[in-house]
Amino acid sequence: MGNSAQQTTPQLLKTPLWSLHHETGGKMVAFAGYDMPVQYEGMGVLKEHLHTRSAAGLFDVSHMGQALLTGSTDPAIALEKIVPGDMIGLEPWKIRYTVLLNDDGGILDDLMVTRWDDKTLFLIVNAACKDKDFAYIQKKIGTAVKLRYLGDRALLALQGPKAEEVMTRLLPLASAMKFMTATKVNYDGHELYLSRSGYTGEDGYEISVPADFAESFATTLLSHDEVKWIGLGARDSLRLEAGLCLYGHDLDEHTTPIEASLKWVIQKRRREEKGFCGAEKILGQMKNGTTRLRVGLQPEGKAPVREGTELFSPAGQKVGVVTSGGFGPSVDGPVAMGYVETAFAAVGTRLNAMLRGTARPCEVVLLPFIKPNYKRD
Amino acid sequence: MSKIFFSEDHEYVRIEGSVGTVGISDYAQKALGDVVYVELPKTGARLTQGAQAGVVESVKSASEVYSPVSGEVLEVNTALVNDPAQVNQDPLGRGWFYKIKLGNDGELKKLRDEAAYAAYVQGL
Numbered sequence: 001m002g003n004s005a006q007q008t009t010p011q012l013l014k015t016p017l018w019s020l021h022h023e024t025g026g027k028m029v030a031f032a033g034y035d036m037p038v039q040y041e042g043m044g045v046l047k048e049h050l051h052t053r054s055a056a057g058l059f060d061v062s063h064m065g066q067a068l069l070t071g072s073t074d075p076a077i078a079l080e081k082i083v084p085g086d087m088i089g090l091e092p093w094k095i096r097y098t099v100l101l102n103d104d105g106g107i108l109d110d111l112m113v114t115r116w117d118d119k120t121l122f123l124i125v126n127a128a129c130k131d132k133d134f135a136y137i138q139k140k141i142g143t144a145v146k147l148r149y150l151g152d153r154a155l156l157a158l159q160g161p162k163a164e165e166v167m168t169r170l171l172p173l174a175s176a177m178k179f180m181t182a183t184k185v186n187y188d189g190h191e192l193y194l195s196r197s198g199y200t201g202e203d204g205y206e207i208s209v210p211a212d213f214a215e216s217f218a219t220t221l222l223s224h225d226e227v228k229w230i231g232l233g234a235r236d237s238l239r240l241e242a243g244l245c246l247y248g249h250d251l252d253e254h255t256t257p258i259e260a261s262l263k264w265v266i267q268k269r270r271r272e273e274k275g276f277c278g279a280e281k282i283l284g285q286m287k288n289g290t291t292r293l294r295v296g297l298q299p300e301g302k303a304p305v306r307e308g309t310e311l312f313s314p315a316g317q318k319v320g321v322v323t324s325g326g327f328g329p330s331v332d333g334p335v336a337m338g339y340v341e342t343a344f345a346a347v348g349t350r351l352n353a354m355l356r357g358t359a360r361p362c363e364v365v366l367l368p369f370i371k372p373n374y375k376r377d
Numbered sequence: 378m379s380k381i382f383f384s385e386d387h388e389y390v391r392i393e394g395s396v397g398t399v400g401i402s403d404y405a406q407k408a409l410g411d412v413v414y415v416e417l418p419k420t421g422a423r424l425t426q427g428a429q430a431g432v433v434e435s436v437k438s439a440s441e442v443y444s445p446v447s448g449e450v451l452e453v454n455t456a457l458v459n460d461p462a463q464v465n466q467d468p469l470g471r472g473w474f475y476k477i478k479l480g481n482d483g484e485l486k487k488l489r490d491e492a493a494y495a496a497y498v499q500g501l
Contacts, residue, residue, distance in 0.1 A: 001386045001405050001433070001440050038437070039410065045436040046411035233410075233437045302414050302458070304434050327413040327436045334414075356416075356432065 015062035016154040016211040017218055024222070024229055032127035034063040037231040045233035049329040052200055052238055053370075056162040057230035058221055062154040065130025066208055069121040069137075071145040076121060078141035079113070084257060084276045086267035090115045095180040095197055098265055099257055100125075100133060105278020105285075106253040107260065109133050110245060114182045114195060122182075122193065124155070124206075126247045140277075153193075154214035159204035159238075161373060162226040167194075167205050170220065174205065179374040187217070200235070201242025201372045240335055241328045243296060243367025249307060250294060250323045250337060258285040259339070261294040293345040296367035297322065297336040297353070299360055304334045305353045311340055312352045312359065319344045322353065328369055335369045336362070381469075382488035384427075384445040385497075389469065390488070392479070397446055400473040401433060401464065404498045410435040412464040417453040418475055424448060426484050431474060433464065445488055448480040 012035040021028065025041030037060065039045050051057055069075040076087035085098035092115050100108040109129040114122040125133045130149075138147045158167060167174040171185055171194065182195035193208035209217045221227050236246065245251045251260055256278065263286060270276060274283060299305040304327045311320040325336030336353075344351060347366055352359040379393045387405035390397040406412065416432040424430050424444040431442040453475045457463060464472040489497055 001388055001401055001442055044410045046413070049436070237436055303416070304414055304439065306439060327434070329436060 013063070015060055016214040017060045017062060020215050020218060021060065021229070026229065026231065029232070031232055032063055034127060036060070036063060037229065039231040039233045040229045043228065045231070045237065046329050048228070048230045048234035049237050051228050052160045052202060052230055052234060053330050054161065055226040055228070056158055056160040056166050056204075056224075057200070057234070058218065058227050059157040059159065059230050059235055060154070060218070061157050061206070062211075062214065063127035064155055065123075065125040065127065065133065066150040066153055066155060067123045067125070067134060068148045068150060069123060069141075069145060070148065071119055073144070074118055075141070075145040076115070078145040079121065079137075080270070080276060082137065082140045082277050083111075083113075084266040084270050084279070084282065085113070086269055087113060087115075087121070089267070089269065090121075092117055093182050095182055095195055099251070099262065100136070101257075101277040101282075102253055103277050105256045105281040107247075107251045107255055107257065108136060108253055110247055110251060112197065114193075116184075128248060150208070152211050153208050154211050155206060155208050156214070156218060156221070157198050157200075157204060157206045158221060158227070159198045159200040159202045159230075160226075161203060163202070163204040164375070166221065166224045166226055169224070177205075177375075179203070179376050188213075190217075192217075196375060199242070199244055200238040201244070201368055201370055202238070203373050203375045234329075236324075237326060237329060240324050240326060240337070241330055241369045242372060243337065243369065245294075246324055255339075256282050256285060256290070258282055259290050259292055259294065289342060292320065292339045292341055294323070294337060294339055295345050296365040296369065297325070297338055297351070297362045298365045298369075299325075299334040299336060299353060299362040301360065302333060303355060303360055305336045305355060305360060305362060309336075309338075309353050309355060311338060311344075311362075312354060313344060314350060314352070319351065331369050337367065340364070381491055382445065382485055383491070383494035383497075384443065384488055386443050388443060388445045390445045390477070391469075392485070395479050396451065397448065397477045397479050398473045399430070399445060399475050399477060400468055401442065402494070402498075403468050404501075406465050406468045406472070409433065409440065410437060412461045415457040415461045415464065415474070417455075417457065418444075418450045420450050420453055422450045424450060424477065426481075426487070433461075442474060444477070446477060446479060446481070446484050448477040450475050451478050452476040
C-alpha cells in the first residue's frame with residue numbers, strides 16, 4: 001500500500017492551542033507552515049464531518065491571519081483599490097467575503113472583511129498567504145492607512161446546528177446575531193471578536209480570542225456535550241460539500257473572480273465605478289465571457305474524483321481539470337469542483353473524469369452539494 | 378492451518394493450501410482512516426508481487442494496494458464495493474480484498490510473518 005504522504009517539515013509553527021490538541025488526541029500534520037490537527041483520536045474525518053452537520057464542531061483556525069486596517073479616514077477607500085467588493089458601503093459590524101486582486105485581476109487570496117467603525121476594518125486571510133497578503137496590502141494602500149497584524153490572538157470556529165445553543169449559554173447575545181454580522185464582547189474579562197460566520201455550510205460562529213485565553217475558552221466550549229474538536233480533514237470535506245473555494249486549489253493568482261464563478265463578490269457600484277486592480281480585464285470578462293469557469297461536478301458511482309483529475313468531453317477532448325474532490329460524508333458519495341471550458345460549463349453537461357486510465361462519467365451540477373444552514377433572518 | 382504474511386507496504390496474504398487471501402493490515406486501516414471506496418482487481422487477472430492490484434480510499438486520500446504475491450486472481454470480495462467500512466471493522470477477516478492462486482512459494486521469503494511484522498510496525 002502506498003501513497004504520497006505529506007512530508008513533515010522542521011520548524012513548524014504552533015497555534016496557541018497546540019498543547020491542547022496534543023492532550024485531546026489531535027493527529028498532527030504540517031499545514032501552511034503550522035503543526036495542525038488533521039483529525040482526532042476516536043473520531044476521524046468521517047465522524048467529525050457528520051458531527052459538525054448534526055451537532056457542533058470546534059475548529060482551531062488560529063493559523064489564519066487576523067489584522068486591523070485603520071486610518072484617519074475610512075480605510076475602505078484604500079482597500080477598494082485591491083478588492084472588487086463594496087467595502088465603503090459595508091455597514092458597521094457586517095462582514096463581507098471578498099478577494100485580494102493582483103494588477104492582472106488574478107486572485108491573491110480570499111478573505112473576510114468586517115467593519116468595526118468608520119475608521120477600522122478587521123480582516124481574516126488564509127494562513128498560507130498571510131505574510132505575502134499583508135506585505136501586498138500595505139504596499140498598495142499607502143501610508144495613510146495602517147495595517148496591524150494581530151499575532152497575539154487565536155481564532156476558533158464553532159459550526160453546526162447546535163452552535164447557537166452552545167454559544168448562547170456562554171454569550172446570550174449570540175442567538176440574536178444574523179449570518180455575516182459581528183460584535184465585540186467581553187467574556188470572563190477578555191475581549192472577544194464574535195462573528196456569525198464560518199466555512200462549512202452550517203450555521204455557526206467564529207471567535208477571535210486573546211492567545212493566552214484561547215486554551216481556557218476552547219476547554220469551556222468542549223465541556224458542552226454537543227461540542228467536539230474537528231480537524232483539517234473534515235474542514236476540507238465540509239467546505240467542499242458547501243461549494244466553497246479553497247485558496248491554492250480552487251483559486252490562484254492566474255484565476256479571476258469571473259473564471260472562479262465568484263462574480264457576486266463584485267457589487268453593483270464597483271462594476272460601474274471600476275477602480276480596482278484588474279478591473280478592465282475582470283469587467284471585460286463579465287461582459288464578453290471567459291474561456292473557462294469553475295463548476296460543481298457530480299461523479300457517477302462511488303469512486304472519489306480528486307484534485308488534478310482531467311476532464312474530457314464525450315468526444316474525447318480535454319476540457320478541464322478537477323481542483324477539489326473527494327468523498328462527501330453527508331452526500332454519502334463523491335463530490336468535486338473544477339474548471340471547465342465555458343462551452344462545457346452548463347449545468348447538466350456530461351463529462352468524463354479520467355481516473356487511473358478509466359473514463360468515469362460525471363455531470364456539471366449547481367453548487368453547493370448540501371443545503372446550507374445559514375442564519376440569514 | 379493457515380499462515381499469514383505481511384508486506385512492507387502493509388498488505389497481508391493468508392495462505393491456505395495453494396490459495397492466498399489478500400487484504401490490508403490493521404495498522405494500514407488505522408493509518409488510512411474511514412475507508413469509503415475500494416477498487417479490486419478483476420477475477421482472472423494475473424498479478425505479480427509488488428505490482429498494483431487495487432486502490433483503497435479514505436475521505437482524505439487514495440492509496441494503491443500492491444499484491445504481496447504473484448498469481449491469478451480467483452475471487453474478489455465484492456461486498457466491499459457497497460460496504461467498504463468492513464476494511465476498517467475487520468481488516469483480517471471480512472475486509473479481505475481478493476483470493477489469489479499462489480504461483481511461487483519463494484516469494485514468501487520477501488514477506489514478514491506475524492511476529493516480524495508486529496515488530497516492524499512497532500518501529501514505524
